Amino acid sequence: MKKDLALLFRKLTHGVYVIGVVDNNQYNAFTAAWVMHVSFNPLMLALSINPNHSSYRMIQSSKQFSVNVLHRNQLDLARHFGEPSNSDKLANIKWHRGQTGAPILDHALAYFECEMKHEYQAGDHQLVIGHVIDGAILNSELSPLLYSDTEDMDGSHDLYSDTF
Numbered sequence: 001m002k003k004d005l006a007l008l009f010r011k012l013t014h015g016v017y018v019i020g021v022v023d024n025n026q027y028n029a030f031t032a033a034w035v036m037h038v039s040f041n042p043l044m045l046a047l048s049i050n051p052n053h054s055s056y057r058m059i060q061s062s063k064q065f066s067v068n069v070l071h072r073n074q075l076d077l078a079r080h081f082g083e084p085s086n087s088d089k090l091a092n093i094k095w096h097r098g099q100t101g102a103p104i105l106d107h108a109l110a111y112f113e114c115e116m117k118h119e120y121q122a123g124d125h126q127l128v129i130g131h132v133i134d135g136a137i138l139n140s141e142l143s144p145l146l147y148s149d150t151e152d153m154d155g156s157h158d159l160y161s162d163t164f
């Protein structure tokens, strides 16, 4: 029987984040939903990234990245940073360099700064584990944007097969 695995997997709850990357004074950022907290001590986050993204090569080289938490009114930013980096996606966006040098969006809900510690292949993605070295809440009034609010913005519906 043909199954709608895209609908099934959308029942996993995710937030929406903009991952900031830096390499040799070059900066970029991309939207990601597959981000999770994985350790208390040390504090660690995991990020699942498609190795074809230009941002992946930058993380591999610098071993630094930021995780910017988007809020409910930032669907436009999720779409903007979900585009491939044909142009400077950070132009016209207010951001600053964090401790790691990775971009922090001034209007994010919160951010984390990470140093990459481990990397594992996970099927067609790479699981990047980062040690959280800094972070802050920038806006405590608004609630986080949910991946389900982005519907099929990432075009992932077509990436699922019909069977397990």
Ligand SMILES: Cc1cc2nc3c(=O)[nH]c(=O)nc-3n(C[C@H](O)[C@H](O)[C@H](O)COP(=O)(O)O)c2cc1C
Residues within 6 Å of the ligand: 016, 028, 029, 030, 031, 032, 033, 034, 035, 048, 049, 050, 053, 054, 055, 056, 078, 079, 081, 082, 083, 084, 085, 147, 150, 153, 154
């Ligand atoms: C809502 C949303 C969630 C996404 N989640 C992820 C993700 O978790 N991991 C990933 O590798 N790409 C994810 N993407 C796709 C990237 O944002 C997209 O491919 C982007 O163009 C990569 O940027 P870059 O080419 O500048 O590195 C997501 C896109 C959107 C719109």
